[in-house]
Amino acid sequence: MSAVASVLRSRTRGRKSLRQHLAALMRVAPEEADGAHMLRQRYIYILPTRYGFLYAATLMAMLLGSLNYASNLGLMYTFLLAGLGLVCMLLTWRNLLGLRIREGNATPVFAGQEAAFVVEFENLDRRPRFGLDAETRRGPGGRLDLPPRGRRGVQLCMPTEKRGKLCLLRVKVSTCYPMGLFRAWSYLDLGSCCVVYPRPAASGQPAYAAADQHSTPRSGYQGAGEDDFQGLRRYREGDSPRQIDWKAVARDRGVLSKEFGSEQASLLWLDWDALPGYLGVEDRLRLLCRFVLDADAVGRIYGLRLPGRRLTPGSGPGQRHRCLAALASYSQGG
Amino acid sequence: MKRAAAKRPVVATRLVVGATGLVAIASLPLLPYLSPWISGFFASVLALRLLTLRSTQKIGRWILVALSIAGTVLVLSQQHSLFGRDAGVSLLLLMLGLKLLELGSGRDLMVTVFLTFFLCASVFLFAQSIAITALMLAVTLGLVALLSEAHRVQPSTSVTQPARAALPMLLQAIPIMLVLFVLFPRISGPLWGLGGQDGRGRSGFSDRMSPGSISELVLSDEIAFRAKFVGSAPPARQRYWRGLVFWQTDGKDWTLAGGDSLDPASLEYSTSDAAVEYSVTLEPHFRRWAFALDLPATVPAGMEIHRDFSLRAQRPVRAPLRYQMRSHLSYNTGPLSPDERGRALQLPANTSKRMEKLALSWEQTNTTPSEVVRAALDFFHREEFVYTLLPPRLGANPADEFLFDTRRGFCEHFATSFTLLMRLAGIPSRVVTGYQGAEFNPHGDYYIVRQSDAHAWSEVWVEGQGWVRVDPTSAVAPERVEHSIDLRLMGSGMAVGFQNQLGFLMDLWRQGHLMLDALNMGWQQWVLDYDRENQAALLSRLGLAFLDQQWLGLAMVAAAAAVVLLVAFAQGRTGNPRLSAISRAYLRFCGKLERGGLAKQASEAPRAYAERICRKRPQLSPQVWPITELYLSLRYGAEDPRPEEVQKLASMVRRFRA
Incomplete structure (x- = not known):
C-alpha cells in the first residue's frame, strides 16, 4: 500500500522514468545495528531466468512424450526434474538468505578514472555460498564464492566524469547458483562514497604564476632551492x-x-x-x-x-x- | 546473464569433458535400438569433440552445417522419417553431438544439459529396467553436478565436490516427484497416434505354428506373465495356461484360419469344482493373445473369448496388462456342433499310408475313444521317442517323418502328430498352445511364467465329457509336466533330474534370481503399471476416493506445494544455529547500550565501539571488554563455536546493565 502511495506521490511531484518507479517499489535491504546489511526473506526477489523457461519447456515436451507413449518411467523422470527445478528455486533463494554485506572503503580517484568500491560479503552459515554477483547499474560488477563462515571483498567499479563526491549506486546482489534456472536478487544502498578529484590538466602546461605572496613571484615551481x-x-x-x-x-x-x-x-x-x-x-x-x-x-x-x-x-x-x-x-x- | 556469458566466454575444458562423458553414458542403453550407422556417426562426433579439446580454434561453422546435413540425411535413410520414436531419438543424438562440438558459451552448456535430460527421458521409451533407471539417475546426478560446477566462480578441488552438492538436490526432489507421480491425473490411451511400437525383439506365440516354432520360443528366458493366486495354487500338473487353439492344418503348418467365432456364451459349461481365482500380469508381446488356466470362467474387461475358450485382448498388448481371472480345472464342455465336428476332423492332403494304418489299427482294436487315446499314448511311451530341444530337421511331411523315422521331437511335434492321428482315427481333436508350469517366487508370493514354459498339447472331444486335454509329451517325458525345463541342462543333453544334484549352488543362484524378480515385480506393479485403476485404488485406500480427475489436479498442486514447503523447512535447518545465537546475543548487548544512550554507530567496529563506551562510561569497562572480546573470538575465531562458550556469552549479556 505504502509503496503504491509513494509511487502516486512521486508521480504528482515530477516525471520519473519507469525504472525509477520500479526501483521505488523495490524493497532495499536495510542496515543492521552492527553496520552490515543483512539479506532477509522479505528483501530477496526471485524469478526464473530464460534458462528456467527453457527448462520448463523441455519438461513440458517430456511430459507430453511420456503421456503419449504411456511411459510411466518417463513421467516419473519428468516429475523428478520438476522437483529438481523447485529445489533449485529454494536453493537459489537460500544462497542469498542471511548473507551479510558491508561497505568497504573506496580510494579517491581523478575524474575520468574508474572509482573502485570494495564491498565486503560475509557468510555466517556453515555451508558455502557460490556464484554471488554484485553489480550496479553502471560499470562492471564482481563475482565471488564464499566459504563457510568466510568473508571476502569484491570490487565494484563505476566510471567517473565529474569532480566531487561519487556515491555508490544501488547495489544489486544476485545469484543463479546452483543450476541457473532462477535468479535471486536483492537491492542494497550501501551509502559508501568516493572523492573524485578534478581531472588534472595535461602535464607540461605553461606554468602560470602561482604566486608566492611573501617572496618574489615565481613562475611555477622552478627553483626549488633544495640545496640550501x-x-x-x-x-x-x-x-x-x-x-x-x-x-x-x-x-x-x-x-x-x-x-x-x-x-x-x-x-x-x-x-x-x-x-x-x-x-x-x-x-x-x-x-x-x-x-x-x-x-x-x-x-x-x-x-x-x-x-x-x-x-x-x-x-x-x-x-x-x-x-x-x-x-x-x-x-x-x- | 549476458554479462556473465561475456565474462566467461569459454566453457572450461573439464566441463566439456564432463558433458561429453555424460552424453555418452546416457546414450549407451540406446545402442541396441539404433542403426549401426547412426551409432557410428554419433560415436565419431563424440570422438571428434574429445580430440579437439586442446585446440584453440573453434570448429568451423561450415563443418557443423555439413555434419548436421549429413546426419539428417543419415537418419532419413535409416529411419525413412524424421518423426516417431526411433527417428526422434536418432535426431536428438545428432543434435546433442553437434551441440557438444560447438560447446563454447555458457548458453551452449545449458542447452546441452537440457537436451541430455531429454535424452534420459527418451531412453525410458526403450528400456525400463531397474538397472537402466539407476544408470539414468547417475547421469542426472552428473548433469546437476555439472551445472552447479558451471555456476561457481572458483573451480572445485575434486570431482566428488560437485557431486556432493548435487546429491542432496536430487534427494530433496524425490518427495516432490512422488507426490506428482501418485496424484498426476492419468489419461488412458496415447495423446496422439504416435504411440505405436513394433514388437521387434519380443518373443511370443504367433498365429502360425510349425515344427520348431515352440522350441525356438523356449530358448528365451524372458518372462511371459506373472500370476498371483487367491488362496492356494493348483498343482503343477494342472497348470496348463491356455493360449491359442489351432484347428486348421495343411500337413506342415497349423494356422488360426477357420478358428472359432467369438462367443461369450461358450463360458456356459458344467463344472464340479470351485473356481480358482488369480490375477495375471501379462508382459507386452504386441499380439492380442491372453492366457488363462484351463478353462477360463470369466472374461476380463477389455477382452473377448472365442468358442474354443481362447482369450483375446481387444487391442494388441503394448504395455503390461493386468487382469483378474477365474478358472475351473475340471469341466464338461458338452456336445459338439456339426460345424465344429467338421473342423475338428479336418485332414491335410499329405497324410501317409503308414499314419492311416496306425490309426486304423487303434480304431479297430479299441471300442471307445478313450481307449484309442490310451493306445496312442502307449505308442508314444513304448516306442523309442525322445523328447529333445534339438530335433533333426523335418521335410515336407513332418508328422509322418517324426512318427516313423526320426522319433526325436519337442512338445509341438508330439501334439501335432498326436492330433493328426486322432483325426485319422475319427476322433475330433485340436492343438492348443500356451504355457505349462510356473515358477513360484516365495519373495513375492506369486508365480512366474517364462517363454521357456511354452508348451503345446492336444484336446480331443469325447462323448459325454466334451473337450478333454491330452498331453502326449507327458507320455514321453512326464517330468516335463511336473517341473519346468532347465534350458541350460536340456541344451547340453543332460537329464532333467540331474539338476537336483548340483544342489546348493544352484539353489542359491535361483534364490537370488527369485529375489531379483520379486523386486522387478514390485517395480512393474508400482512404477511401470501404475495407472488410473491403481491410482483410484490407492486413493480410496488413503480415504481420498472423492477426488475425481479435475480435483486430483488441484490436489496434486496443493500437495506438491506442501512438500516444497517441507523441503524448504528441512533446508533451513542446515544453517548454523549457534552463529545466529552469537549474533543475537551481541545485538541484545547493543540494544541495552542504546537504551542507555550509547547507540552503536553503523560504521563502528565492535572494538572501536567498546573503546568509545569505556571513554564515556569507564565503570562499564569490566563488563564491556569481556563481552566484546568473547563475541569477536566466537564470531571470527574457531570454525565451530563451542556451545558452552555461546551460552556464556548469552548469560554475560543477560547480566549486563548499561
Whole structure:
C-alpha cells in the first residue's frame, strides 16, 4: 500500500522514468545495528531466468512424450526434474538468505578514472555460498564464492566524469547458483562514497604564476632551492618521506625533518587568483590539480588558496589529499 | 546473464569433458535400438569433440552445417522419417553431438544439459529396467553436478565436490516427484497416434505354428506373465495356461484360419469344482493373445473369448496388462456342433499310408475313444521317442517323418502328430498352445511364467465329457509336466533330474534370481503399471476416493506445494544455529547500550565501539571488554563455536546493565 502511495506521490511531484518507479517499489535491504546489511526473506526477489523457461519447456515436451507413449518411467523422470527445478528455486533463494554485506572503503580517484568500491560479503552459515554477483547499474560488477563462515571483498567499479563526491549506486546482489534456472536478487544502498578529484590538466602546461605572496613571484615551481639546507625540525604530518632525516631516526633521535632553503623562499602558494582571468572555474581547478600533483611529486611544501578558503602549507600525501579534496569539493558559493 | 556469458566466454575444458562423458553414458542403453550407422556417426562426433579439446580454434561453422546435413540425411535413410520414436531419438543424438562440438558459451552448456535430460527421458521409451533407471539417475546426478560446477566462480578441488552438492538436490526432489507421480491425473490411451511400437525383439506365440516354432520360443528366458493366486495354487500338473487353439492344418503348418467365432456364451459349461481365482500380469508381446488356466470362467474387461475358450485382448498388448481371472480345472464342455465336428476332423492332403494304418489299427482294436487315446499314448511311451530341444530337421511331411523315422521331437511335434492321428482315427481333436508350469517366487508370493514354459498339447472331444486335454509329451517325458525345463541342462543333453544334484549352488543362484524378480515385480506393479485403476485404488485406500480427475489436479498442486514447503523447512535447518545465537546475543548487548544512550554507530567496529563506551562510561569497562572480546573470538575465531562458550556469552549479556 505504502509503496503504491509513494509511487502516486512521486508521480504528482515530477516525471520519473519507469525504472525509477520500479526501483521505488523495490524493497532495499536495510542496515543492521552492527553496520552490515543483512539479506532477509522479505528483501530477496526471485524469478526464473530464460534458462528456467527453457527448462520448463523441455519438461513440458517430456511430459507430453511420456503421456503419449504411456511411459510411466518417463513421467516419473519428468516429475523428478520438476522437483529438481523447485529445489533449485529454494536453493537459489537460500544462497542469498542471511548473507551479510558491508561497505568497504573506496580510494579517491581523478575524474575520468574508474572509482573502485570494495564491498565486503560475509557468510555466517556453515555451508558455502557460490556464484554471488554484485553489480550496479553502471560499470562492471564482481563475482565471488564464499566459504563457510568466510568473508571476502569484491570490487565494484563505476566510471567517473565529474569532480566531487561519487556515491555508490544501488547495489544489486544476485545469484543463479546452483543450476541457473532462477535468479535471486536483492537491492542494497550501501551509502559508501568516493572523492573524485578534478581531472588534472595535461602535464607540461605553461606554468602560470602561482604566486608566492611573501617572496618574489615565481613562475611555477622552478627553483626549488633544495640545496640550501636550513636545519632540522620535528616531523610534522604531511612531510614528504624524502625530507625525513633517516640517519637521525636510526640513531634514535626521533623523527626529524630536514628543512631546505629558506622556508619563505621555497614555500609555494598555489593561488586561484593568480591564474589568468580568462580561465573558467573548471579549468582553474584542473590546473591547480596539476600544480598540486607536480609540487607533491618533487616534495615541495605548498599551500592552496581558493576563493574563501585557504589551506595551510605542507607537503606529503596528507597535504596532497587535503588540497585535492578541497579542489574536488569546491563550489562557487563558498 | 549476458554479462556473465561475456565474462566467461569459454566453457572450461573439464566441463566439456564432463558433458561429453555424460552424453555418452546416457546414450549407451540406446545402442541396441539404433542403426549401426547412426551409432557410428554419433560415436565419431563424440570422438571428434574429445580430440579437439586442446585446440584453440573453434570448429568451423561450415563443418557443423555439413555434419548436421549429413546426419539428417543419415537418419532419413535409416529411419525413412524424421518423426516417431526411433527417428526422434536418432535426431536428438545428432543434435546433442553437434551441440557438444560447438560447446563454447555458457548458453551452449545449458542447452546441452537440457537436451541430455531429454535424452534420459527418451531412453525410458526403450528400456525400463531397474538397472537402466539407476544408470539414468547417475547421469542426472552428473548433469546437476555439472551445472552447479558451471555456476561457481572458483573451480572445485575434486570431482566428488560437485557431486556432493548435487546429491542432496536430487534427494530433496524425490518427495516432490512422488507426490506428482501418485496424484498426476492419468489419461488412458496415447495423446496422439504416435504411440505405436513394433514388437521387434519380443518373443511370443504367433498365429502360425510349425515344427520348431515352440522350441525356438523356449530358448528365451524372458518372462511371459506373472500370476498371483487367491488362496492356494493348483498343482503343477494342472497348470496348463491356455493360449491359442489351432484347428486348421495343411500337413506342415497349423494356422488360426477357420478358428472359432467369438462367443461369450461358450463360458456356459458344467463344472464340479470351485473356481480358482488369480490375477495375471501379462508382459507386452504386441499380439492380442491372453492366457488363462484351463478353462477360463470369466472374461476380463477389455477382452473377448472365442468358442474354443481362447482369450483375446481387444487391442494388441503394448504395455503390461493386468487382469483378474477365474478358472475351473475340471469341466464338461458338452456336445459338439456339426460345424465344429467338421473342423475338428479336418485332414491335410499329405497324410501317409503308414499314419492311416496306425490309426486304423487303434480304431479297430479299441471300442471307445478313450481307449484309442490310451493306445496312442502307449505308442508314444513304448516306442523309442525322445523328447529333445534339438530335433533333426523335418521335410515336407513332418508328422509322418517324426512318427516313423526320426522319433526325436519337442512338445509341438508330439501334439501335432498326436492330433493328426486322432483325426485319422475319427476322433475330433485340436492343438492348443500356451504355457505349462510356473515358477513360484516365495519373495513375492506369486508365480512366474517364462517363454521357456511354452508348451503345446492336444484336446480331443469325447462323448459325454466334451473337450478333454491330452498331453502326449507327458507320455514321453512326464517330468516335463511336473517341473519346468532347465534350458541350460536340456541344451547340453543332460537329464532333467540331474539338476537336483548340483544342489546348493544352484539353489542359491535361483534364490537370488527369485529375489531379483520379486523386486522387478514390485517395480512393474508400482512404477511401470501404475495407472488410473491403481491410482483410484490407492486413493480410496488413503480415504481420498472423492477426488475425481479435475480435483486430483488441484490436489496434486496443493500437495506438491506442501512438500516444497517441507523441503524448504528441512533446508533451513542446515544453517548454523549457534552463529545466529552469537549474533543475537551481541545485538541484545547493543540494544541495552542504546537504551542507555550509547547507540552503536553503523560504521563502528565492535572494538572501536567498546573503546568509545569505556571513554564515556569507564565503570562499564569490566563488563564491556569481556563481552566484546568473547563475541569477536566466537564470531571470527574457531570454525565451530563451542556451545558452552555461546551460552556464556548469552548469560554475560543477560547480566549486563548499561
